[in-house]
Amino acid sequence: MEIRSKEFKERAVFAIHDASLQQALGKARGGFVGKRAQQAAELPEFEQLREEAKNTKNHILDNLDHYLERYEAAVTAAGGHVHWARDAKEARKIILDICKRVDAKTVTKGKSMVSEEIGLNEALIEHGMEVVETDLGEYIIQLAHEPPSHIIAPAVHKTKDQVSDLFEAAHGGPRKTEVADLVNEARRVLRDKYFRADVGITGGNFLVAETGSSIIVTNEGNGDLTQTLAKVHIVTSGIERVVPTLDDATLFLRLLARSATGQETETYTTISTGPRRADDIDGPEEYHVVLVDNGRSKMLGGRFKDMLRCIRCGACMNHCPVYGAVGGHAYGWVYPGPMGSVLTPLIKGLDNAYDLPNACTLNGRCASVCPVKIPLPDLLRELRHMQHQQDITPAMQRRALKVWRYIATRPKLYHALEQVGARFLSAIAKDGSIRRLPLASGWTDVRDLPAPAGRTFLELWQGKRGQK
Amino acid sequence: MSAAMNARDAILGSVRNALRRGPLDDARRAELDARRPRHTRPAQDEDLVARFVRKFESRAGTTQRVASRADVPAAVEAYRTAMGLPARAVVGAALQDLSWPAGLEVHHGAAGISETMSVSQALAGIAEPGSLMMASGPASPITHNFVPDDHVVVLDAGAIVGHFEEAWEILRARPEGMPRATNIISGPSRTADVEQTIQLGAHGPRRVHVILVG
Numbered sequence: 001m002e003i004r005s006k007e008f009k010e011r012a013v014f015a016i017h018d019a020s021l022q023q024a025l026g027k028a029r030g031g032f033v034g035k036r037a038q039q040a041a042e043l044p045e046f047e048q049l050r051e052e053a054k055n056t057k058n059h060i061l062d063n064l065d066h067y068l069e070r071y072e073a074a075v076t077a078a079g080g081h082v083h084w085a086r087d088a089k090e091a092r093k094i095i096l097d098i099c100k101r102v103d104a105k106t107v108t109k110g111k112s113m114v115s116e117e118i119g120l121n122e123a124l125i126e127h128g129m130e131v132v133e134t135d136l137g138e139y140i141i142q143l144a145h146e147p148p149s150h151i152i153a154p155a156v157h158k159t160k161d162q163v164s165d166l167f168e169a170a171h172g173g174p175r176k177t178e179v180a181d182l183v184n185e186a187r188r189v190l191r192d193k194y195f196r197a198d199v200g201i202t203g204g205n206f207l208v209a210e211t212g213s214s215i216i217v218t219n220e221g222n223g224d225l226t227q228t229l230a231k232v233h234i235v236t237s238g239i240e241r242v243v244p245t246l247d248d249a250t251l252f253l254r255l256l257a258r259s260a261t262g263q264e265t266e267t268y269t270t271i272s273t274g275p276r277r278a279d280d281i282d283g284p285e286e287y288h289v290v291l292v293d294n295g296r297s298k299m300l301g302g303r304f305k306d307m308l309r310c311i312r313c314g315a316c317m318n319h320c321p322v323y324g325a326v327g328g329h330a331y332g333w334v335y336p337g338p339m340g341s342v343l344t345p346l347i348k349g350l351d352n353a354y355d356l357p358n359a360c361t362l363n364g365r366c367a368s369v370c371p372v373k374i375p376l377p378d379l380l381r382e383l384r385h386m387q388h389q390q391d392i393t394p395a396m397q398r399r400a401l402k403v404w405r406y407i408a409t410r411p412k413l414y415h416a417l418e419q420v421g422a423r424f425l426s427a428i429a430k431d432g433s434i435r436r437l438p439l440a441s442g443w444t445d446v447r448d449l450p451a452p453a454g455r456t457f458l459e460l461w462q463g464k465r466g467q468k
Numbered sequence: 469m470s471a472a473m474n475a476r477d478a479i480l481g482s483v484r485n486a487l488r489r490g491p492l493d494d495a496r497r498a499e500l501d502a503r504r505p506r507h508t509r510p511a512q513d514e515d516l517v518a519r520f521v522r523k524f525e526s527r528a529g530t531t532q533r534v535a536s537r538a539d540v541p542a543a544v545e546a547y548r549t550a551m552g553l554p555a556r557a558v559v560g561a562a563l564q565d566l567s568w569p570a571g572l573e574v575h576h577g578a579a580g581i582s583e584t585m586s587v588s589q590a591l592a593g594i595a596e597p598g599s600l601m602m603a604s605g606p607a608s609p610i611t612h613n614f615v616p617d618d619h620v621v622v623l624d625a626g627a628i629v630g631h632f633e634e635a636w637e638i639l640r641a642r643p644e645g646m647p648r649a650t651n652i653i654s655g656p657s658r659t660a661d662v663e664q665t666i667q668l669g670a671h672g673p674r675r676v677h678v679i680l681v682g
Contacts, residue, residue, distance in 0.1 A: 027664055045509075063500055064487075066492050066496075066500055136659045137659075155661055160662055163662050183662065190671065191671075213650075219660070220657055220659045220661075221614050224614050224651070224672065225672070239479065244500070244503060245504075246632075246636040246639070247504075248505055248507070261660070265652075267653065268652070277605075277648055279605070280604070280605065280606060280648060282578040282609045282611045283648055297479055297483045297486055298482065300487065301485065301488070302486075
């Protein structure tokens with residue numbers, strides 16, 4: 001997928017004025033937040049589990065090479081194949097080669113963010129294959145020719161009306177308007193695809209070194225039909241998703257559904273270990289895992305190591321006021337919201353995503369709900385620092401910062417200017433607020449600026465001390 | 469193959485480089501292999517069967533209890549008639565020995581696209597989230613769990629454990645090792661992808677009915 005994060009500002013403005021999008025976002029907002037809070041409140045051990053999850057992920061990352069090697073050996077012992085991909089291009093080639101070898105015509109897909117990250121669909125379609133997304137949300141956006149706008153609810157930006165239109169255009173009429181009828185229609189259309197599929201591609205929520213298994217978690221069962229009915233099952237996963245044992249996977253499973261959709265559990269947790277066995281009467285004949293690095297191993301060594309703990313639950317975006325206002329597409333690449341604002345610049349380059357680390361109020365809600373305690377605001381601030389050091393920050397802003405530093409390190413000058421400013425703003429205010437302010441139209445075009453009291457804080461403070 | 473080996477070595481090398489060390493020595497590896505995590509398990513103070521039933525039903529699953537395995541075919545037949553389903557079922561070979569009613573057309577193969585009802589034997593129940601644990605194999609094919617609209621699952625009341633970790637011990641104790649597919653199932657298939665409205669029967673079974681035995 002082409003990165004369009006440079007257009008963040010334009011896309012954000014567009015999103016705010018998109019009535020359908022605002023309607024869809026409004027419906028989603030309360031649901032996720034409320035349900036997660038309820039689940040967290042109902043589990044007394046929740047905070048303890050978050051702490052253990054953080055520590056366990058850190059242990060895994062510190063020994064990642066060992067667990068990856070153990071995982072690879074266990075997959076091989078179970079009759080599966082492990083492939084290693086340094087970057088998106090290598091990953092695409094590995095998967096394309098498998099598909100071509102088995103002469104794949106139809107490829108079904110369970111939800112996989114890594115496959116979005118490596119731009120897999122475009123590559124398969126280019127080679128003449130029919131690619132069918134089977135997660136209902138992914139299916140909807142595939143019909144709309146759009147990327148996902150949320151990592152666990154890819155079509156969260158679509159209203160029911162829009163889905164009705166898309167289905168009518170793709171499947172013919174009569175137009176369905178009830179959710180039940182829309183879901184049934186997708187079920188009927190996709191059934192046929194599962195049974196015809198040559199290759200089924202899924203993600204992997206966890207890769208278990210102990211058993212050589214991949215684990216996927218879904219509510220719909222689409223991932224299971226995808227990986228069961230196709231002749232070949234391919235798992236795409238980041239190298240950081242390995243866990244040592246089933247018991248470690250359990251720790252994260254207890255946090256994942258609660259943090260993601262606000263459920264105690266998702267409907268299906270499936271542990272897949274190798275291909276169909278000699279006496280099996282169903283299941284895929286081949287089982288492949290593509291381990292994708294794509295910048296992850298580099299992240300491991302620096303200040304962004306914490307980001308590799310991410311279990312892709314989406315809680316950070318569900319709780320982000322910026323995401324809640326503009327939706328996922330404004331972010332311009334695969335991963336939106338706070339986790340995306342950290343990952344996108346690290347994977348796609350700092351200069352390709354300048355606005356993302358800055359599109360954050362540092363309110364800290366994301367960090368407070370993250371099941372693996374990633375300090376997202378700290379990482380975003382660190383990215384801003386790096387942008388400044390690498391001269392990516394706009395020249396105007398850099399000059400302004402220099403002026404600021406000059407003034408802020410000279411207290412007398414600072415106080416004098418502050419007095420001028422406070423009196424000026426107070427003088428131009430009407431009824432306690434300022435409607436229009438030169439050089440600050442970005443603020444005053446859309447809302448009033450509250451006016452200061454006319455005297456600075458220090459003046460007021462000294463006045464009070466004088467009274468005593 | 470050499471390109472693939474290069475990618476593997478390059479990635480592992482890059483990981484070690486980032487961690488500022490070479491490959492781990494044998495002593496450290498043995499230590500990691502011997503690691504047996506004891507993560508916090510959510511407290512439970514409820515009867516296992518009662519908790520399983522309560523949790524499973526809270527996710528739109530249905531349950532009934534019968535005294536013995538011999539009662540299963542009649543319970544399946546009663547469910548089928550109540551649902552108004554055609555008189556045929558795909559039954560896991562693990563339940564082959566039961567006396568299925570003469571009027572019910574039964575086969576033990578994989579579930580095909582037009583299959584309406586399946587009957588499977590669960591390996592265990594997990595009371596913590598109220599989930600079934602199914603192990604795939606010739607006696608319990610995986611298609612039975614996902615293809616038909618109605619999935620009836622036979623679960624021995626004595627096979628319900630408290631936490632996930634105890635269920636994993638059951639898998640580890642199997643002489644044949646890990647099943648190819650282990651499905652943890654918590655009620656019927658569902659989606660909330662259209663305007664966050666929960667709709668059952670997205671892609672998997674629309675209904676999951678558990679017959680508890682014993």
